[in-house]
Amino acid sequence: MQRFGINGWRVEDMPDVSGRRYAITGGNSGIGFEAARVLAGAGAEVIILCRSPEKADKAVAxxxxxxxxxxxxxxxxxLADLSSVAQAASLLTKETDSIDGLLLNAGIMMPPKREVTQDGFEMQIGVNHLGHFALAGQLFPLVEKAQGRIVSVASIAHKYGRKRINFKDLQSEKSYNPVLAYSQSKLANLLFTHAVSRRLKKADSAVVAAACHPGYSATNLQFTGPGKLWKPAFGLMNIIFAQSAKYGAYPTLLAATDPKARSGGYYGPTGFQDMGGPVRETEPETFARDNKAADQLWQVSEELTRFSW
Incomplete structure (x- = not known):
């Protein structure tokens, strides 16, 4: 756990990534943009996967x-449209022969009213988990060819929900609570990583599946999703607690590049309440490593996305 030193991991610790290829969902803003900027600046080939062409072009420029x-x-x-996921995966497969790092970073947080994706999924579980599940599965052959990495950007919010996936109401149709739905989607990110890493180990694969969290970082996520009542609260919390998106990207970069990052590992700030501080390997809650829940979520995800790894 302390292998990254007393001051934790820094960008200066990143190995040479020149010639490597990274695909980043939501790489147009926030943590994804900061990760893309560091990787591209260090000589890696970077592909931003983004819903808005205008925002993507602005980030690239x-x-x-x-x-x-x-x-x-x-x-x-x-990510809210599985046909778009399939199209993006198909295009990437045609344009590239391998991916060294697939960074599952994009997300939506706490829309005040229940919304659904094009495929009828509750928006947060649909975008944050199911869309990424399908994308990672379809791009896995490219990652495997590079003996690369799949990195899921989770959140400390996984700690504050129901402490288990609510499989009886996964789509929040019976009852919608924006905070609980977001927490559930972030718990799903960790259970997904746990399930993938176990399957990789069983298959004797060299691919690494790791998870990370950005602590409490100031990004657009706090203001584009939550309702009006939450935005003033997030604004105040940003002043008191938040670190910049630049530092929030450190765990993503660690998990994506550092040779010490292990499959099944979880990386992020380890200071007060994990909101900031030295970036190291850390531990998710015990229920985020539950084999039975991870396997059940995997099965349900394959059924809902109609995609089998």
């Missing part, structure tokens, strides 16, 4: 303005 030699481009992806 900004990174190229800072690093003119950056090898970065964007591909359209709407």
């Amino acid at each position: 900004q990174i190229k303005a800072e690093a003119p030699q950056a090898d970065i481009r964007a591909i359209g992806l709407d």
Whole structure:
């Protein structure tokens, strides 16, 4: 747990990534953008997967303005639409032969009213988990060819929900609570990583599946999803507790690049309430490593997405 030193992992510790290829969902803003900027600036090929072409083009232009030699481009992806997921995966498969790191970073947080994806899933479980589940499965052959990594960006919010996936109401149809639904989706990220890493180990695969969390970082996520009553609270909390998106991206970069990052590992700030502080390997809650729950979520996810790994 202390292998990254008393001060934790820093960008300066990142190994040489020149010539490697990384695909990042939601790489147009926040933590995903900061990770894309660091990787592209260090010589990696970066592919931003983003729903909005305008926002993606703006992010690419900004990174190229800072690093003119950056090898970065964007591909359209709407995680709330499984047909878009399939199209993005198909395009990536045609354009590239391998992916060194698939960073499952995009997310939505706490919309005040229950919304659904194009496929009828509750928006948060649909975007944060099911869309990524299908994308990672379809791109797995590219990651496997590179003996690369699948990194899920989870959250300390997984601690504050029901402490288990509510399989009886996974889509929040009976009762919708934006906080609990978000927490459930982030718990799903961790159970997904747990399930993938166990399957990789059983298959004797060199692919690494790791999870991370950004602590409490100031990003657009706190203001684009939550309702009006939450936004003032997040604004105050950002002033008191938040670190920048730049530092919030450190756990993602660690999990994606550092040779010490292990399959099944969980990385993030380890200070007060895990909101900030030194970035190291840490521990999710025990219920986030429940084999039975992970296997059940895997089965349900394959059924809902109609995609079998």
